[in-house]
Amino acid sequence: MSALSDAAGQPARLAMLLRAMSGVLVLLCLFAAIVFFDPNFLHPGPMMAFVKRSTPLMILAMGQLFVIVTGGFDLSVGAIVSFTVLSSALLLNGDAAGTWWVVPLVLALGAMLGTINGLVVSRLRVPSIIATLGMMISINGAGLYWSGGSARGYLPDAYRVLGRGNLPAIGPISGVPVAMLVLLAVVLGASWLMHRASFGKMLLAVGDNARAAELAGVPVNRVRTLSFMLSGLSAGIAGVLLGGFSGPSTGVGAGLEMQAISATVIGGAQLVGGRGSVAMALAGSLTLQALFTLLNLIGLPKPLRDAVQGAILIAAVAYSALRETRKH
Amino acid sequence: MRYSLARLLRLLPAAYWILVVCFLVTWALCERFGQGDFLTLENFNNFIARSVALGIVAIGQTFALLVASVDLSVANLISVTVVTAPFLMQGDPALILPAMLGLLAIGVLVGLVNGLIITRLRVSPLIATLGVGLLLQGFINASFGHLPGKVAPGFQSLAYGSVGPFPAPLLLLVGVTVLAMAVLHLTRFGAHLYGVGGNAEVARLSGIHTGRVMIGAHMMSACAAVISGIFLVSRLGSAAPWVGTESAYDLQSIAVAVMGGTTLSGGRGAIGTTLACVLVFSLIDLLFNQMGIDSFLKQVLRGMIVIVAVASYAVRERRAVA
Numbered sequence: 001m002s003a004l005s006d007a008a009g010q011p012a013r014l015a016m017l018l019r020a021m022s023g024v025l026v027l028l029c030l031f032a033a034i035v036f037f038d039p040n041f042l043h044p045g046p047m048m049a050f051v052k053r054s055t056p057l058m059i060l061a062m063g064q065l066f067v068i069v070t071g072g073f074d075l076s077v078g079a080i081v082s083f084t085v086l087s088s089a090l091l092l093n094g095d096a097a098g099t100w101w102v103v104p105l106v107l108a109l110g111a112m113l114g115t116i117n118g119l120v121v122s123r124l125r126v127p128s129i130i131a132t133l134g135m136m137i138s139i140n141g142a143g144l145y146w147s148g149g150s151a152r153g154y155l156p157d158a159y160r161v162l163g164r165g166n167l168p169a170i171g172p173i174s175g176v177p178v179a180m181l182v183l184l185a186v187v188l189g190a191s192w193l194m195h196r197a198s199f200g201k202m203l204l205a206v207g208d209n210a211r212a213a214e215l216a217g218v219p220v221n222r223v224r225t226l227s228f229m230l231s232g233l234s235a236g237i238a239g240v241l242l243g244g245f246s247g248p249s250t251g252v253g254a255g256l257e258m259q260a261i262s263a264t265v266i267g268g269a270q271l272v273g274g275r276g277s278v279a280m281a282l283a284g285s286l287t288l289q290a291l292f293t294l295l296n297l298i299g300l301p302k303p304l305r306d307a308v309q310g311a312i313l314i315a316a317v318a319y320s321a322l323r324e325t326r327k328h
Numbered sequence: 329m330r331y332s333l334a335r336l337l338r339l340l341p342a343a344y345w346i347l348v349v350c351f352l353v354t355w356a357l358c359e360r361f362g363q364g365d366f367l368t369l370e371n372f373n374n375f376i377a378r379s380v381a382l383g384i385v386a387i388g389q390t391f392a393l394l395v396a397s398v399d400l401s402v403a404n405l406i407s408v409t410v411v412t413a414p415f416l417m418q419g420d421p422a423l424i425l426p427a428m429l430g431l432l433a434i435g436v437l438v439g440l441v442n443g444l445i446i447t448r449l450r451v452s453p454l455i456a457t458l459g460v461g462l463l464l465q466g467f468i469n470a471s472f473g474h475l476p477g478k479v480a481p482g483f484q485s486l487a488y489g490s491v492g493p494f495p496a497p498l499l500l501l502v503g504v505t506v507l508a509m510a511v512l513h514l515t516r517f518g519a520h521l522y523g524v525g526g527n528a529e530v531a532r533l534s535g536i537h538t539g540r541v542m543i544g545a546h547m548m549s550a551c552a553a554v555i556s557g558i559f560l561v562s563r564l565g566s567a568a569p570w571v572g573t574e575s576a577y578d579l580q581s582i583a584v585a586v587m588g589g590t591t592l593s594g595g596r597g598a599i600g601t602t603l604a605c606v607l608v609f610s611l612i613d614l615l616f617n618q619m620g621i622d623s624f625l626k627q628v629l630r631g632m633i634v635i636v637a638v639a640s641y642a643v644r645e646r647r648a649v650a
Contacts (some may be wrong), residue, residue, distance in 0.1 A: 120635055120639065125643075130634060130635070135631065137576075137630050138628045141628040141630070172583045303470040306462045306465040307471060309466075310460065310462025313450055318449035321451060
């Protein structure tokens, strides 16, 4: 981003900072409200539990971000999460010795399904909504067919420790979830790809104007395919973590694609592409998760959860859209 | 020879050919491997009843897609209709008509809200209708169990009755189709839909109220969802709050419309081809039922058919997509 903001001058950087601040402010208010209702929340235990719960969504949002900045969507991630959990349980069936090859295998599977999405979008020129929707329907069917309609198999502790386990205590620091290490690795990788490597610039260029990017020498098809591959991989990782966190079930990924898109959009990514950052996608997912936590605390768990997610989604996008119009 | 075959194929839109091929394949397979006869009245009625709900939503969705919008709230709106209908009816035959009008009013209102959020707040249609869908889902979650009531006795004839030799579901589907085609091809509003979808800026400069057209398209889409919900509740006979989202009517309706050649970028699409693709899905259902094959494999096939069909359009036209 640095080259762009330098060219636009100091105000652009200031505006970006302000935009980031307003997002963080909402998040801080939510945390303050949570602490108000549950003073214990600030203690390491509940805090770490919160992080553990939010990790899969944060990882999915980062994956979705790669696709959204190119102007596409990935509706298949929820189905890939479910498929990952189901296939892990079927392949392992309680055998801890297989963990070392099953985890890389299901991650590769996620990346492969993402690549198929990417190829269908970039080579066959199918709109991404339809391509990933077809993948979602197919993968859901395939997963249920393979497992016989309900979750079968059993995930051994060696596998589940990734999603629900804690690291051994190091001195005074204890209770750090293993998932946090995974999250850290994904954040570092995603930030590097998005904001340091030339790949991130190409993504933004493709999202902004694919034709112009192509004329400037960006391998548009390859960049698109890679973005879907990364999204599929993120779904694989989130699937391994969720399988560990909540055990095998068929509906584990249902609706996650919309949550991931919501988180990314609340984090300021533009659906037409060309804008978005890893930090804001993370803030968006934390906002969503903090909101769910808060509703739980107030005693409005499931009923209002959907409604509030809908309202905040519209409000966040309307807010940024109205600000855009005022500026012009 | 090849040239003339290509010309023959181009006589009809691809969606109709897909339907013909699917019909022949299903017929052949059912006659060879299936249980019982294929071409029976019972099978036909069953087949139509299966297509009505998705067919009507998809027709509505086509209106939204035509103006380069999309409506993700239809599945939740169907659920809302299904939950609210028995409550409005309270088992009283005299209340059937007022209840239906009330439900349609809900549809108009939801369409208006969708349209206003898109045009006034400038929220992208996908997010706006997803958000409204979530709001409706919240309403269902909060109200289910608190809205007692039951459907009126005569109400279920909408799904099971018949007028003369024609089953009521067939008449309903044909009626909605004809109405939608009339709106699309005979009214000024229909022409405006194509205009706004083709190029909103040009339409605006030509003096079309693009905002109103967008709102109108969403009202059509929402009302279609309500009608589909009314049909479903008359078929089920009681409130089933999961019926809309369980069958993923939102995404399925987009899939069949786009399969039928309606573009996501707006300005192009038709009712007939959308309906043809709904019938293709129902044929696949029928085939798998008749052959007694696992229904999960059916989903895999559906997903692939959607992709292949849309790819066949896209590859032919070589347009850039995102």
